[in-house]
Amino acid sequence: MPKPWWKRKGLRVTLIIVIVLGGLLVIADRVAASVAEDKVATLISQEAGNQGVTMTTEPDVDMGGWPFVTQVFGGEYEQIDIYFRDITAQGVNLPELNVHASNVTAAMTDVLNGAGPVVAQSMTADARLTYDSISDTLAQTDAKVEVSADGDQLLVKSTIDVFGTQIPVTGAATIEMGENAVKVTVTQMTADGVQVPPGGEGLIQEFASGLSKEIPLPPLPYNLQLSDVKVEPDAVVLSASANEVPLV
Template identity: 35%
Template sequence: MAEAYPAYEERPRRRGRKVLVTLLVLLLLLAGLLVVADRVAAGVAERAIADQVEQEIAKQQAQSAPPQVDVGGFPFLTQVLGGRYERISIVLTDVRGAVGGNAVSVPRLDVDARNVQASLDTLRSGQGDVVAETVDGTGTVTYDSLAKLLDRPGLKLGEQDGRLVVTAPVDILGQKLTVTGTADVTVAEGNKVALRFNDLDAEGLPAVPLARTLLSNFARDISVDVPLPELPFQLNVRKVEPRPEGLTVTADAKDVPLNRAA
């Protein structure tokens, strides 16, 4: 006669599997809730920091669209409790500032703040400082804005093979010619961009010394130090580079308040 013991052994195994599955489901639910809570906290902090950044920009009399703020690092809740954030990315669009009565356009300014200190109380109350250990910024100044500052009718700037190129109408010895050439672009003291047009030519230029002298004078007149609008977050310009979309400006700063306590 067959024994019935195996039938009794299967029941504990089934119960064990059910308990294990239940535990796994609970763990997944808990993990999901933690992720949701983490992202909700991140969203609250991003909005709080965005508000304070917007106020800081307004204090500097600069204009921009509302900043887009993204707080990096995961898990986020541990950063909130510690009051220190690995990385905060800030995107400012349509940044404008007045320079010599002319508007200098920066369509987009990307700011990357690292090791940001911001206590939970500061984010909650809006009182206190939000300080970044390092800040790097990259923006683009449009060629139209630069051309307006040079104040030469018909002058156009652009990029070709990584160089700043110029095209402009000019009257030399009674002849209307088109000047073309390139410029050296460097950073000048005081967050200025130095434009030096050393290689200009004009097709049909009269082969006389006076014509060449007049062309050299034109190059000297448009070789200027262009002042940039005050960049937010105490950013200092380190590099400028001609690109198809405009003159790209790279800047950085250390120990920077992303806001200032009232």
């Protein structure tokens, strides 16, 4: 026997109320997360300044995990992602630094009041060096340089003057970690599809040797230690990590 119409209508109303309340809870949770993210971003900017790091804008902070409010009350956060852009330390610029802090502890009142401490049990980070920035570093006074990815190596292109003739040249380069720097080493360079004037090969090799150099890196915040460098299609990515790190 079918249910009376008023009972079916009551069930629909109940479902609508549940859906609406669920939506409101999601919105409230995200609003709380947004407020906390703004507070933490300001604190991190201040702490980075204390560590000698300057930036043009505050970092973007994403406090992950669901629901957020229960993490606030518990004082433990699954992960906090921090995205720095265009930071400078000791006169060296780093276009991009993405930090991922896991198992973060912070008292509810501290976060809401914009205070510390905020401590991450572990932290990983990747710093990205754009190919434009590497190109600018390798460029010589009389010749521009274009650097791009070529598998796990770098492809280096330029045009140089060989006895009054402009010769396009192409070379391969490796990149590896040094001490507070990355080392770019041009392993070979040849003329690109043109005949080299007699005696010009020596000038090409001299030019290639001048391109090999170290690119200094700024000290990373939070005592992050660089561990690896990898060539990716859009940037050179440097990996770093640290443990038991006070964010603020």
